[in-house]
Amino acid sequence: MSNWTDNIVEKVNTAADAIKNIGDINEVDVATAPREVVWESGKVKLFHFTREDKPKAKTPVIISYALVNRWAMMDLQPDRSFIRKLISEGIDVYVIDWGYPTRTDRYKSMEDYILGDLNACVDYVRQAHGIDKVNLLGVCQGGTFSLIYSALNPDKIKNLITLVTPVEFADNDGLLFKWSRDMDVDTMVESFGGLVPGDFLNFGFDLLKPMNKMRKYYGFNDVAKNKSSLMNFLRMEKWVSDSPAQAGETYRKFIKDLYQQNKLAEGTFELGGKTVDLKQITMPVLTIYAKDDHIVPPDSTRPINDLVASRDKELMEFPGGHIGVFVGSRSQKMLTPAVAQWLIDRDK
Amino acid sequence: MNWMDFNKTGDFWKAWQDSVSNMTGQTRKPADPVAEWWNQQERFWKEAMEKTTGMLGNQPELAKQWQEMQSAFMKQWMDMAQNSMKQNNTMGSGSMDMWKQFAERTESWYADAFKNKLPEQLRPHFQTYMDMYKMFTTQWENIQGMIKNGLVEPKMIWQMVDPVQYAEAVGKVMSFKPMTDLDEVTRQANRFFEQMRAAALKLFPAAEEQMLEMTEAYQNWSGQQTDQFMPFLNSIQQVMRQNLEPYFHISGDDTQTEVLRSLKEMQFSYLAYLHHTARLQKMVLDAGARVLPAMMQEARESFKTSHEVPSFDEFFKSYMDRLENAILDTMHSEEYTEVQNAVLSSGSKSKMIYDEMLEKILQDWPFMTKREADDLAKDTTELRRKVRELEARLSAMTTPVNGGAVTVREERITTPKAAATKTAASEVKGADRLINLVGKAAKGEVDDLKEIKGVGAKLETMLHDTGITSYAQIAKMNDEAYQLIDELIPAFKGRAKRDDWASQARMLIKSKALV
Numbered sequence: 001m002s003n004w005t006d007n008i009v010e011k012v013n014t015a016a017d018a019i020k021n022i023g024d025i026n027e028v029d030v031a032t033a034p035r036e037v038v039w040e041s042g043k044v045k046l047f048h049f050t051r052e053d054k055p056k057a058k059t060p061v062i063i064s065y066a067l068v069n070r071w072a073m074m075d076l077q078p079d080r081s082f083i084r085k086l087i088s089e090g091i092d093v094y095v096i097d098w099g100y101p102t103r104t105d106r107y108k109s110m111e112d113y114i115l116g117d118l119n120a121c122v123d124y125v126r127q128a129h130g131i132d133k134v135n136l137l138g139v140c141q142g143g144t145f146s147l148i149y150s151a152l153n154p155d156k157i158k159n160l161i162t163l164v165t166p167v168e169f170a171d172n173d174g175l176l177f178k179w180s181r182d183m184d185v186d187t188m189v190e191s192f193g194g195l196v197p198g199d200f201l202n203f204g205f206d207l208l209k210p211m212n213k214m215r216k217y218y219g220f221n222d223v224a225k226n227k228s229s230l231m232n233f234l235r236m237e238k239w240v241s242d243s244p245a246q247a248g249e250t251y252r253k254f255i256k257d258l259y260q261q262n263k264l265a266e267g268t269f270e271l272g273g274k275t276v277d278l279k280q281i282t283m284p285v286l287t288i289y290a291k292d293d294h295i296v297p298p299d300s301t302r303p304i305n306d307l308v309a310s311r312d313k314e315l316m317e318f319p320g321g322h323i324g325v326f327v328g329s330r331s332q333k334m335l336t337p338a339v340a341q342w343l344i345d346r347d348k
Numbered sequence: 349m350n351w352m353d354f355n356k357t358g359d360f361w362k363a364w365q366d367s368v369s370n371m372t373g374q375t376r377k378p379a380d381p382v383a384e385w386w387n388q389q390e391r392f393w394k395e396a397m398e399k400t401t402g403m404l405g406n407q408p409e410l411a412k413q414w415q416e417m418q419s420a421f422m423k424q425w426m427d428m429a430q431n432s433m434k435q436n437n438t439m440g441s442g443s444m445d446m447w448k449q450f451a452e453r454t455e456s457w458y459a460d461a462f463k464n465k466l467p468e469q470l471r472p473h474f475q476t477y478m479d480m481y482k483m484f485t486t487q488w489e490n491i492q493g494m495i496k497n498g499l500v501e502p503k504m505i506w507q508m509v510d511p512v513q514y515a516e517a518v519g520k521v522m523s524f525k526p527m528t529d530l531d532e533v534t535r536q537a538n539r540f541f542e543q544m545r546a547a548a549l550k551l552f553p554a555a556e557e558q559m560l561e562m563t564e565a566y567q568n569w570s571g572q573q574t575d576q577f578m579p580f581l582n583s584i585q586q587v588m589r590q591n592l593e594p595y596f597h598i599s600g601d602d603t604q605t606e607v608l609r610s611l612k613e614m615q616f617s618y619l620a621y622l623h624h625t626a627r628l629q630k631m632v633l634d635a636g637a638r639v640l641p642a643m644m645q646e647a648r649e650s651f652k653t654s655h656e657v658p659s660f661d662e663f664f665k666s667y668m669d670r671l672e673n674a675i676l677d678t679m680h681s682e683e684y685t686e687v688q689n690a691v692l693s694s695g696s697k698s699k700m701i702y703d704e705m706l707e708k709i710l711q712d713w714p715f716m717t718k719r720e721a722d723d724l725a726k727d728t729t730e731l732r733r734k735v736r737e738l739e740a741r742l743s744a745m746t747t748p749v750n751g752g753a754v755t756v757r758e759e760r761i762t763t764p765k766a767a768a769t770k771t772a773a774s775e776v777k778g779a780d781r782l783i784n785l786v787g788k789a790a791k792g793e794v795d796d797l798k799e800i801k802g803v804g805a806k807l808e809t810m811l812h813d814t815g816i817t818s819y820a821q822i823a824k825m826n827d828e829a830y831q832l833i834d835e836l837i838p839a840f841k842g843r844a845k846r847d848d849w850a851s852q853a854r855m856l857i858k859s860k861a862l863v
Contacts, residue, residue, distance in 0.1 A: 015454035105725070116732070187696045188693075191697070218668070241469045
């Protein structure tokens with residue numbers, strides 16, 4: 001009798017704690033590191049994170065996140081924050097917030113994002129700090145943007161870091177790559193009214209591991225029993241569901257030129273009337289990929305190291321998945337300090 | 349107790365403490381304490397959760413207080429329950445089952461509260477998880493029994509586990525809208541399109557009842573309530589027409605024909621969409637349906653030697669992994685990619701035709717249609733690009749090559765005049781060179797340059813300023829001339845060459861001669 005009464009007591013106590021914890025929640029807060037808007041154009045903003053001490057590296061870093069989901073992933077909560085960690089390791093940090101495109105942005109192209117917004121942010125930081133070159137850190141699709149930008153403007157970039165960034169799109173078995181190859185992207189974008197909904201993008205990512213979106217709820221009672229694990233869980237949920245739509249024109253080019261025709265790796269990608277030659281990238285380059293990334297598999301990331309002409313270049317493998325790069329404890333303890341040190345070493 | 353009147357958590361707390369005290373035997377000894385607790389607590393938690401969920405939204409402070417009391421009360425009650433059991437050493441008949449059930453239900457007490465804290469888009473996923481979990485918990489005794497007794501043939505399994513419920517659970521993983529009876533769905537869709545066609549035939553000129561008919565047809569088909577937007581629009585249109593005839597002409601016969609054609613096209617692509625979707629769903633569901641029997645057969649094999657069945661947690665977790673792998677295997681096939689592309693393309697096509705049809709129906713209405721908004725968006729983006737180009741040019745004119753912030757400002761202050769003069773001088777020079785190339789226009793020879801594609805009023809004026817006024821001049825333009833124009837009128841850079849002005853001008857000269 002005592003075994004199952006204990007079991008029941010535990011269950012009921014869990015319920016009591018869970019109910020209290022759940023009732024306590026007023027707001028699920030993410031991206032709380034203090035920051036200010038320093039530049040703004042349309043829906044795009046450039047944030048500068050405030051810091052109390054002098055940075056160890058004189059050259060600040062601009063983070064260019066993907067247009068998919070939001071950069072809040074990099075500052076999910078104070079003790080799991082790529083950005084806070086970079087700051088505490090002595091780096092001056094800016095992040096570009098691409099905003100939430102609406103239908104009026106349907107014709108916003110990769111050219112507008114890269115040669116327009118990204119370039120303006122780079123110029124702003126160069127001017128504000130009185131320097132010729134800045135550090136650029138691109139994440140996923142934002143990394144692809146950063147590569148393109150750095151190839152076209154090598155004179156403005158001091159060091160380039162790409163995180164889980166796809167560049168090689170051919171011969172890949174990943175479902176996203178396979179599906180995109182024959183996708184009628186024009187009709188699709190048109191039927192969406194020129195704006196690809198975030199839900200649609202999320203649905204595509206979900207399909208890559210169809211049970212992930214449910215499996216995480218296994219043991220939700222244990223999660224709810226503990227206030228801080230409950231909040232961590234809900235922060236991640238908030239991030240997952242915060243998915244901006246993507247400007248149709250940009251999506252179209254990204255799928256056609258990259259996923260379907262692999263133009264960037266093959267040296268035929270054009271932007272603003274210029275052919276993008278990754279061999280123009282001669283600044284130090286750090287390529288970080290996640291070993292178990294099922295969204296951007298290592299096969300599509302690692303070739304960056306071969307495609308650039310830099311003499312100082314490095315491949316860094318992270319043991320984990322696409323998201324673990326930003327929120328895992330290994331990210332906090334190992335990866336971020338290594339990134340900061342890499343930048344500090346190349347700040348001369 | 350009337351819960352609606354209840355506004356002080358303290359009262360509630362006291363009332364319940366009293367009732368529990370009564371039960372614990374201070375005033376009377378219950379015959380079956382566990383059964384009584386069970387009944388009381390089941391009611392207590394159900395009502396408390398309902399009350400709390402409502403309160404959470406309106407009075408967070410009160411709700412918080414409330415939750416704290418619930419939490420404390422629950423723990424206190426458990427202590428009492430344990431003591432009582434020790435004292436009485438009796439369970440009462442059937443109590444064991446009730447306790448088990450009770451323990452299982454504790455999760456469902458707060459599952460809803462938990463769900464409500466999730467972002468709205470994710471709540472269906474949570475529900476899907478709970479449904480699947482529930483399906484397995486309710487079937488668990490059957491599954492165990494079948495494994496123990498070797499009843500693991502698929503036929504037998506689908507006698508015990510409802511195959512339709514199972515397929516629905518698998519389908520939800522993929523966010524499928526279940527389409528189990530394709531024939532019926534097809535019939536419904538066809539009926540819908542027939543009704544739409546009949547309504548459209550009568551729609552022009554529109555009458556309120558026909559519009560309502562369309563709305564009704566849609567409701568019958570989709571099983572959803574549409575909002576009142578269409579009927580509302582229609583009534584406004586009626587009033588407008590009555591008052592403004594004949595000035596306000598509502599869509600004529602041409603529109604009717606076009607709408608009917610669109611309806612037919614949409615019907616075909618929509619049916620294609622339904623059929624591809626059904627095929628896609630079947631591929632996934634078939635893969636999913638093989639998982640449970642396979643797992644049970646394996647469990648049976650291992651039972652033969654170990655005489656143990658897997659624990660529920662082990663089985664359920666492993667089921668989720670196996671189901672995922674089975675679905676992924678299917679998704680990796682060429683056939684799946686092909687069918688999925690067919691779904692996407694027929695679905696998008698239906699949607700596009702639908703949009704075009706609406707565009708036709710709404711073209712005389714006082715709203716900006718999607719296409720018009722689209723044009724606006726295009727122009728806006730184009731203008732932003734132009735502003736960016738101009739800003740870049742401006743800063744190139746004022747920024748020294750390697751300049752920092754400070755030098756820029758100095759430059760701006762000290763040299764605006766010089767820069768302006770310099771620019772003006774180079775313009776004059778460029779304009780001269782251009783005229784040298786294409787010749788001066790004969791006196792008074794001024795053609796309508798706006799006839800050239802890509803030239804608007806503004807660009808025309810700018811061309812006039814450089815001395816270009818005639819088709820004859822433009823017809824003589826070559827690459828060098830285009831380049832000079834780009835330099836002189838940078839805002840329209842590249843346009844002359846891109847639109848091949850010279851050829852256009854030659855065509856215009858010819859057509860002018862014909863007139």
